[in-house]
Amino acid sequence: MKKREPVLVVYEDEYLLAVSKPPRVASVPATDVPEARTMLGMVGEFCRARGDENKPYLLHRIDMQTSGILLFGKYERDREKLEGILTAKDTIKKYLTLVRGIPKGTVITAKLKARTSDEKIFAQTKYRVMKIYRVLKTALSLVEAEIKTGRKHQIRQHFADIHCPVVMDQTYGDREFNTKFRTSFRLGRQFLHSALLEFTHPITGLRVRILAKLPIDLENALKRLEVSVS
Numbered sequence: 401m402k403k404r405e406p407v408l409v410v411y412e413d414e415y416l417l418a419v420s421k422p423p424r425v426a427s428v429p430a431t432d433v434p435e436a437r438t439m440l441g442m443v444g445e446f447c448r449a450r451g452d453e454n455k456p457y458l459l460h461r462i463d464m465q466t467s468g469i470l471l472f473g474k475y476e477r478d479r480e481k482l483e484g485i486l487t488a489k490d491t492i493k494k495y496l497t498l499v500r501g502i503p504k505g506t507v508i509t510a511k512l513k514a515r516t517s518d519e520k521i522f523a524q525t526k527y528r529v530m531k532i533y534r535v536l537k538t539a540l541s542l543v544e545a546e547i548k549t550g551r552k553h554q555i556r557q558h559f560a561d562i563h564c565p566v567v568m569d570q571t572y573g574d575r576e577f578n579t580k581f582r583t584s585f586r587l588g589r590q591f592l593h594s595a596l597l598e599f600t601h602p603i604t605g606l607r608v609r610i611l612a613k614l615p616i617d618l619e620n621a622l623k624r625l626e627v628s629v630s
Contacts, residue, residue, distance in 0.1 A: 468594025
């Protein structure tokens, strides 16, 4: 059995706990994924192991193949106050992603399906191109993306909509290119990472800024890109 990765805490206070989720780990249980193999289960076990009496709960989710910040509430008594963090107007959510092509502009506004119905609703992704690589007879862009809404697969769908799909995205991406990229740069999952979460704490009133550095697989992919274009 594959050894479970340790829980990496990136922020904690009396009410909240944030961890950096590794790739290929589900946020919550599913029919074929028991709770013990999810971040919900792993964080719960982490808290029990250190003697905490609370039962942590997730305040949002990120895709299994996406890495980065996951925010948990500690105590049920605070749930109602904490659940609004991710939807508050002054909350900032930034991701790092590598996309194929060079996106033009700074914002993508296109309706996407709601999580619980086929209705299409407003979604907006702001972005800036940080670096451009020219490899495999194409251009790749390292992008910082900020989502002002939280639709399912929002960043992945929005960049695919403008013909700049996330590298190694198996659902919305370019499969032929992904195969070449996997072979050349040894990355086995989509290049998407939740890097920053900033918000006003609903209980203390303080401004909180949480960062999660790139995991080793994405760091190594960027290093190989640097070598290939140098």
